[in-house]
Amino acid sequence: MREIRFDRFGGPEVLTLHTDAPRPDPAPEEVLVEVSYVGLNPLDYKIRDGSSGMAKDLELPAGTGREMAGVVVGSGDGLDEFELEARGLAPGTRVFGMRAPGDRRGTAAEVIAISADDLAPIPGEVTAEDLPRWAGLALVGLTAIAAIQDDAAIREGETVLVHGGAGGVGQLLIPMALEAGAAQVWATGRAANAERIRALGATPIAYDEQDWPAEITAATGGRGVDVVLDTHYFSTFGPSLDVLADGGRIVVLPSLADTAPAIERGIEVHVPRITPGRDRLDHLVQGLRSGAYPLEASQVLPLGEIAEAHRLLEEGHTRGKLVLDAHA
Numbered sequence: 621m622r623e624i625r626f627d628r629f630g631g632p633e634v635l636t637l638h639t640d641a642p643r644p645d646p647a648p649e650e651v652l653v654e655v656s657y658v659g660l661n662p663l664d665y666k667i668r669d670g671s672s673g674m675a676k677d678l679e680l681p682a683g684t685g686r687e688m689a690g691v692v693v694g695s696g697d698g699l700d701e702f703e704l705e706a707r708g709l710a711p712g713t714r715v716f717g718m719r720a721p722g723d724r725r726g727t728a729a730e731v732i733a734i735s736a737d738d739l740a741p742i743p744g745e746v747t748a749e750d751l752p753r754w755a756g757l758a759l760v761g762l763t764a765i766a767a768i769q770d771d772a773a774i775r776e777g778e779t780v781l782v783h784g785g786a787g788g789v790g791q792l793l794i795p796m797a798l799e800a801g802a803a804q805v806w807a808t809g810r811a812a813n814a815e816r817i818r819a820l821g822a823t824p825i826a827y828d829e830q831d832w833p834a835e836i837t838a839a840t841g842g843r844g845v846d847v848v849l850d851t852h853y854f855s856t857f858g859p860s861l862d863v864l865a866d867g868g869r870i871v872v873l874p875s876l877a878d879t880a881p882a883i884e885r886g887i888e889v890h891v892p893r894i895t896p897g898r899d900r901l902d903h904l905v906q907g908l909r910s911g912a913y914p915l916e917a918s919q920v921l922p923l924g925e926i927a928e929a930h931r932l933l934e935e936g937h938t939r940g941k942l943v944l945d946a947h948a
């Protein structure tokens with residue numbers, strides 16, 4: 621089968637398409653999934669170039685990719701047909717999911733073995749055009765839930781600023797913040813993404829045309845916002861501390877972000893930690909199905925063009941999700 625692997629840390633060129641990779645054997649509690657689409661995330665290139673904490677003890681050669689959508693085609697010894705049925709994962713079921721943080725195997729392959737706990741069924745009909753965004757839902761979705769529910773704990777009537785509102789996580793943070801009761805959400809992004817941000821329910825601030833701290837200060841009458849959800853970090857984290865209201869909190873996404881400037885000022889700061897689990901995946905299913913979480917897959921590339929996909933990811937301007945077609 622086809623699978624992407626890399627045998628050393630480095631640039632996108634280390635990613636190699638193997639056409640004779642062995643089909644994996646599922647462990648007792650695992651399911652075998654024929655992958656349709658692979659969702660990509662900035663974490664993928666941070667593991668590939670060795671900068672992520674998750675690269676530290678990674679055994680090379682290694683696979684790449686953390687999430688996918690596909691079809692159940694088999695299972696390990698511990699999962700008989702009754703058990704699979706009970707979990708809604710009978711062979712032939714369309715599923716999506718992401719590897720648990722401790723599972724370092726990739727998802728960019730035609731067939732993967734993955735823990736049954738890390739998958740959820742996609743109920744009902746899914747059109748071919750709709751499938752790619754399911755592949756990109758799990759990681760950003762579980763991150764957004766952690767950021768909103770576990771960390772920011774947004775309360776009714778609070779005000780929120782999202783940095784990177786048109787990105788993968790940003791496209792879910794906006795509707796989830798509103799769902800949690802936010803009275804108003806502003807979101808930064810390039811002017812080219814303003815309409816998308818508005819469609820998600822936030823007031824766009826074009827950081828390439830406007831002075832966003834000045835806009836927030838003016839819009840809140842100098843009070844600032846209760847919560848900042850910062851998916852960008854580099855140029856946004858420091859100035860965000862100045863637009864937080866008293867008692868405000870900031871959630872910053874990159875795992876290696878330096879949170880000391882917030883701590884030194886006594887500001888509550890969090891870096892989200894994904895909690896895997898079927899209940900959260902099922903919640904994401906409902907949100908995507910109902911239209912409440914209108915995550916978009918903006919680009920679908922063939923599996924063999926993964927190096928190009930990583931170059932695009934690294935530019936840092938992905939709109940929604942970048943996805944690979946495992947069979948193209």
Ligand SMILES: NC(=O)c1ccc[n+]([C@@H]2O[C@H](COP(=O)([O-])OP(=O)(O)OC[C@H]3O[C@@H](n4cnc5c(N)ncnc54)[C@H](OP(=O)(O)O)[C@@H]3O)[C@@H](O)[C@H]2O)c1
Nearest residue numbers: 662663763784786787788789809810851852873874937938
């Ligand atoms: N802690 C965790 O568990 C966790 C989980 C998931 C992701 N993350 C991290 O969170 C970050 C975002 O992930 P993602 O998947 O959402 O990335 P993404 O899809 O690549 O989106 C990045 C977004 O950042 C925006 N952006 C770029 N420069 C900006 C600036 N100067 N000001 C404001 N926005 C800017 C881009 O929008 P424009 O095109 O409009 O500029 C783009 O939409 C990554 O660093 C990722 O590794 C952490």
